[in-house]
Amino acid sequence: MWASFSATFNRQFMTMRRAYPWSFFIGHILDGVYIIIFAYLSYHFIFQGQLNKNFTSYTGTSNYLSYAMIGGMLNSFSVSLLMIVSRMLITEMREGTLEALLLTPSSRQGYFLGAAVQGLMRSCIEMIAIFSIGLFFGLKMVSVNALILIPVLSVFCFAIFSQALVLGSFMLVFRDTYITQNTLFVIMTLVSGVSFPPQFLPGWLHTLSCIMPLSYGLNLFRGVVIEEHWSGSMTQDLFLLFGLGVLYFIAGSIFIKRTEKTVVEKYFG
């Protein structure tokens, strides 16, 4: 597993250095920045800082700007990481290298992990860019406690990685990236509490947020950096996020294994 991890990491790194995927990079940053500007313009210019009472009671903060900006930031980060990992196999298929890869007796988990860790570099650069722009428009973090933040982010990355495995196998089944990924992304952005608390949504839509790692990630991240306290519900969220990650990981590994076979059949049969 280590060999295929490091090999894939290196390969992806070299590919990135040679042909940086600028349009995805800028696209992800802009998606985050638009959420930031939307929050800024709505808050200051349209609503003159007047919030709905329910907002404070749902979120426990009256800092709408930071709430929405962190939403945009983490949303872009998740989209970026999901795309990088989930598109791996289908890209191999399109470029004609999938068979050569499947011929080798290498670990698929190591392969995906290598891609994910390399992709994480890119996603982090994007997140930092969005973050800096957010600061300019009034993003305020009350506390940045690395001791809590690092484990939270690690669990979050694991859960997103696992979700990407499931997404990736759907892509292989549908032989499509564009529709599959964006359908997930628009739903994810709607239900996970990116720019408004999901409690505003009708009940059935609200329940959808339970299967999105992003919604737990946002609760935790906002809790840590805006609200500056660790509550019991956050511990629960952290465990739920981890559990969700494990579920997605198992489901994703099984799906990928299965679809790999059928893809070779369909594609070349």
Next chain:
Amino acid sequence: MNLLSIIWAEVRKSHRHNFNNHLVYFSLFVWPAILFINAYYAFKPFNLQAGSPLARFVPFDKLGLFLITGYLAYIFFWSLVQSAWQMAYERQQGTLELLLLTPVPRIWLMFGRAAANLIEAVWLFSAFSLLIILFMGGVHVAEWWLVPVAIVLLVLSAVIWGGFLNIIFLFSRDAGVLYTLFEAPMEFFSGVRMPVLAFPIWAKSIAFLFPLTYVLTILRGVVMEGKTFRDLSGSLILLLGVLTVLVIASLFLVRVAERHAKETGNLTLF
């Protein structure tokens, strides 16, 4: 050979080619519908009760109508970006080069493509929007003859915009750039989900670069605010001005693109 026959040929081709897969309706219907819902709920954290500062720009009971007209007009423009993306596939399969081998004037081909894809791309979301509008009520029209005029203007602007994007695509190998530079800012700054009037100067100046901004002002003026032809004449003149600039730019760019392609042979590279 005239423009109509080219459009018809493109309609038949794109029907077989692009709409054969029903998944395409996700991007043309499901996404915009969800985006519309998302835009609606994104206002929920704010004060939407009587006396809301929003009322300075949009009566707060007409927020739904404001957003659905926004997304209706947006989907016209958005569908054409997707058709421009199809050029990327034509480029890969080498059929783009074949198209340019034919004696059809390039500019017709580019606008023809845009027009051909429009109807099939927008009918579903248009029907959805109409239902939502009827359901929500609040339509206020002063001069009914302006409604078809507004729709014709919407179609015309979308086709000109789409043709322009198709031509940009003759230069670029990367579909993402097109989206990043022209499409995402348009959804954001043209007033699809926020009243442009509320913008600060810098955001307004971006907004007025996009024809969608003027189309939306006119469309909303006609169906929501009961404006008359005279009220809207200013926006109309501005819209026609922007469209003229786009057509001239397209004419110029298509020449440059072809010359460029002949020199570098870059149409086959992808």
Next chain:
Amino acid sequence: MLEARHLKKYYTVKEKTGWFSREKQLIRAVDEIDLSIDKGEIVGLLGVNGAGKTTTIKMLSTLLTPTSGTITVDGTNVVEQPNRIKQQVNMIAGGERMLYWRLTARENLMYFGKLYGLHGQTLTERCRQLIRLVGLDEAADHPVERYSKGMKQRLQIARGLINDPDYLFLDEPTLGLDAPVARQLRKTVKDLAKVRNKGILLTSHYLEEVQELCDRVYIIEKGHLLLHGTPERIIQTVVNIFHLQAVVSGQSSDSIWLKQELEKRNVQVSVKDSDEGKLLHMTASFDMTASFIALVAKQGLILKKLEATKPNLEDAIIKLAEESHAS
């Protein structure tokens, strides 16, 4: 030895018949195929498009699981221990696929090498050797996208050898290559089998290539095994027509005698006049050259020209295709 017994691969394909209706169809891509490859041997796998060649190769290389039947490599079952088999086999397909275009030749080989569990000095050394073997020394550190077709194809060979496999499957390796490049490649393939003792399975559309390289040939058609044997045997079994053209000088009576004698031996003969003498055109189901020369010598005639057309593998395949088409 690599052995496949009663190999079958069936697919169900859903055919779209309307907006929402679909029809299931069973496709027998491979149906009861037996084959074997020994080390040091080049075995051909022939058939027209859609015969099941690629599916067979995919099953042998662990990419596809057979519907039924067994494949063993030196006694190890392919389905049961795919990872062990993957170390022992590799596949090379024609065309420009199966390489990362943005990486250089060396980077490609290093990447795949690591996926085979190689590392350190062993890996670096193997990459260097393979690059030299396929003659890519100068371009080794250029990205593959700048390579010509032939260079990519040679790099494919190197990739296929990265795990030093005992058995190598070549799917149309010379597809679309220039003649000199293709010839060089054939030489490499021959050396791999004869010098480096690898078992090679080869599919190709260029039948001369197969005839030149292969020790044995399997011909399959619609998933079934049609024939198996050395190229010569196959030609003999399938195409039993030999042509011989000769010009002899002499009297008309001599040629009439010759014609009669040959026809007694079941040879069809036509005689024409030509500038240099009598032109005889002979057709038979066996090689009649020896008998003809004996007759000419016996009568004391002067043989001015002799031209025998031997049937080749291409004739055999065409005949087989025609027969199956007719049936």
